[in-house]
Amino acid sequence: MTRATLIDDISDVDEVEEVPLSQQPEWADVTPLEQQDGGYPLCPIAYTDSYKELMGYMRAVMAAGEISKRAYSLTSQVIEENPAHYTVWVYRKRLVTELSLDIEAELEWLSDIAAMHPKNYQPWHHRQVLVAMLLEPQQLDETHPVIRRELRFLANAIDEDSKNFHAWSYRQWLVQRYDLWTQEGFFVDAMINQDVRNNSAWNQRYFVLVRSNRDSKVDEQKVREEIEYSLEMIKRAPNNESPWSYVVGMLLRHAPEMLHAELLPRIQRMAEESETAQAMQASPFYWSALVDVYETQAMLQDGVRDEMITLAREACAALATDHDPTRMKYWEFRSSTLKV
């Protein structure tokens, strides 16, 4: 950036911030509405003078429901200061619609707001509404510019905070509405590969597994692939809750008989092979998986019940005494729920 443009930029910012609304001719016809806080307000905020003035004008135009460009620019300023102002978002949506404003520009502004206030729900919902207005589900594929822009925006947000709850939620909406399953499979693989402990990514994996088929069925071939993948990730870091919850939960729901037949021999082998034995044996999640495997088998197979319950109880005891003593009382309780 050259020196001249830098100075230009700075003076631009100064201009917007320095002239109070009360001295701008554009606002001469509006009387700000004072805040009425009564004699004993709860948690009053020591507002800055500029915030107080801004809110006075906001109340005035909004009370009347004024539909104008200046009202729209006022909502931008208010949201930048106070993104949880729930009625302003409703008003802004109306302004965008009734003034037929440029939705692309609105999305660009929103990206900055989401970056400034990553924990707020509202910008994400506003975004969802705008994208839905822009694009009907049937008119596109992954290369559509709007979709590409949204995926790029999300990749950035997730790059900034790989467990951003709102970003992953919005992704689910986008992927489902516009049928973006193939790229989502790749994205989830990449995210887990980058951080095998990213539970948000593991959750998204299950979402893709279940929803990418029209009838929500998970066939045996798919289940086998997912067992394979999970074990590979467990091998990288056996003391990582996410892949264990994923693989045990998936099998409990979709193929409980495979817990004993497929998963058990594989994890037992990993617990014995010299390369992985020590870390596997030390992982509470390995022992916890054994409890679920044996308990499930006791319910599924006649004739082995006593044996399976005994094994499950041994795993609980190992957790209580050696591998997860923080939850000792829980594992003792869990053992007591296993009925012969």
Added chain:
Amino acid sequence: MFDLAVDKHTRYFKYALGMLPSTMAQLDATRMTLGHLCLVGLAALGQLDTAFSAADRQGMIEWIYAQQVLPTPAKDNAAYCGFRGGSLFGPHESCTYAASNMGNVAATYSALASLALLGDDLGRVDRRAVTGALRHLQLDSGTFAPHPGTTESDPRFIFSACAISVLLDDWSGVDCARAAKYIAGCVNVDGGLSQASLHESHGGHFYCCIASLRLMGRMDALGDERWRRRTVQWAMMRMGDGYQGRANKPSDVCYSFWVGAGVEMLGGHAFVDAEALAAFTAQCESPYGGIGKAPGANPDPLHSALGIVGLTFFCPEFPAMDPALLLPRELVAKMHVRTASGQAI
């Protein structure tokens, strides 16, 4: 049993109720909730009765009632009634555009709970208007929107609607069967609960779901005994030094309540390592009073109140708090409130 700096925290809550710094302007629309949490914190410390003069109490009660959005003479704002999140909105009589003056179910819950904490009998609440608005805000899926005109909707607002119904002893605003069905869909394969089907399990939504089911008398929606145990296990696995809100995330004091209260409601009290929780809370206490989300973080009313309540589940010398309503059990008993299925809470 555990040390809590009662005097310092009491001062902190009173101070926060009296003035927050300008940097908290982004909480301007949730002041009702902040005030509620300060009152909850004082109640959990056993200090609420002595903290304020009768005149101060009355002043706070008046401020809360001033946020009530009442039906207009034309009765064209039925979905907008309830309590507003603060006083930043225009004066009621000036607002001709309905969306400029609307309640929010989370704020309505906080307002009713705060009024009860301050000793008000809720006599000036327009009950029909409040429950009427709830009927407008419940969606076909069973979940609730916080107010009209948004696509936001999740278990935070189901919980608010349930707590409102309990406090008003009027369930006509909630279709419990549909709400319970929505929550059943939030149960994840890991046993946790989320904001919607197949979203990531999250301590905050877990709390809202469990507390809603408790208030509706519909714990059965969690599934059979095995799945219910899996939910208990998910919550137990959140326990490390303190509680985390999601798997593989750092501990945060607010989950001492969000997850901890869920554990209480699911019958897991005896499994908790209370000493570890007390040690973590102590690390998050500010030397000047108040509690931050993690060691070294600045205190705020939410983490202060929820950290204290989460810990007092294990401190018999402090007032017992009801985990589903976030109110002292003594007050709850006095109000004779009931679940949707008619049981005493």
